[in-house]
Amino acid sequence: MDFDAFVRRRASAGALVVQPRMGFMDPEAMRAGLAATRAADATTVGTLTLDSYTRLRDEAALATALAEGRPLNGYPLTTHPPEVTARMLAGLRGPDFPVQVRHGSAVPRHIFESMIGLGLSASEGGPISYCLPYGRTPLAQSVRNWADSTRLFATLRERGAQPHLESFGGCLLGQLCPPSLLVAVSVLEALFFHQHGVRSVSVSYAQQTNATQDREAVAALRRLCAELLPEPSWHVVIYAYMGLYPVTPRGAYRMLASAAELAVRSGAERLIVKTVAESMRIPTVEENVAALEFAAAAADTVRGWTGGEVAEVDADNEVYREAAALVDAVRDLHPDLGTALAEAFTKGYLDIPYCLHPDNQGRTRSYIDEEGRLRWADSGDLPFGRGGDGGGLAGRARTVTSAALHADLHHVRYAYDADEGPADDILAAVALPALPALPPGP
Structure with a gap:
């Protein structure tokens, strides 16, 4: 089963493939979730999101939680016996409904071992994107862990399956990370996967604060992948905004x-x-x-308005220039990309704003300008050169106060929860879902 080929085939037929971030601890509940995803009025793929104890490989805490019947925030893939998960998936996953495992682990070998045993061939993550935002695993250790796990995952080809990995680099902390850094990390992780034997990849980008800048970022991501990835087996995945989400139903659907x-x-x-x-x-x-059905209907509506044409974007836009500078500087550090990534964070060539991981220099800062674009307030030692015209480049540092940071963190939520907001034209054309009365949820 080839995850990337499925997605690209459906996309070439005019469908946007939509996917939930769904995970339940109970196999029956997980099966019901996958069955409902498959039956949705949309082109879908399934998701097994794993719980945080499995992600951190905290087996003692996981055993205690299961023994005490405490709810988990995902499916404990490595704890449930393989035959239980196989029964849960039976009759659901297949060539017309691939299932991806999503986990968030910087120590993922046990997860990949379980996946291989079950013949699950699609996952996501990366040595940077699953280390810095999620814990305190040393970056060098995460790089070694992911190199080992990627090589292990690549052995699925010997069993006739095409292993697929999606870089989570386009999300990182989810908010207030300028698009060029998101693009660069996603491309670098995809190159890392290729270097360690996985040829089928997807690159991610999380929606940020300005629609025009986001389109420039995806264009930059596509251009860099076309220039650098040695094989054409890749596609782009967009994440709905990963920061503070709107709290009103209308705001949430505007965002989606x-x-x-x-x-x-x-x-x-x-x-x-x-x-x-x-x-x-x-x-x-x-x-x-x-959400799946609404997103699919919204996509169909926009496609009807545009005729399916991709919006024109300057190929040499600011996001591309910054991201290319980051990617080139990292690749120049060492032939082994894992070694280069670790060294890049030591030198500050990669530095995530507001990230508290000990291996992140923490010298960069960002802000939202008057147009709603994410820009560098302080680019630290990022390899952009000095001087310039301030178009996101180093040389025009700006102080970010705590009040300004608070306002920027809430910028998207307030914009989409307002009485009038973005995407109201789509909401006027697509009926909002009428949900039944639901329990408070887990």
């Missing part, structure tokens, strides 16, 4: 409609949806299905 519009206008093949319950709790199956 904008994400679907970004996917269509940028030519992305897949969209990770978020739900109306996103700001409150873990979504139910019904809320996930409603």
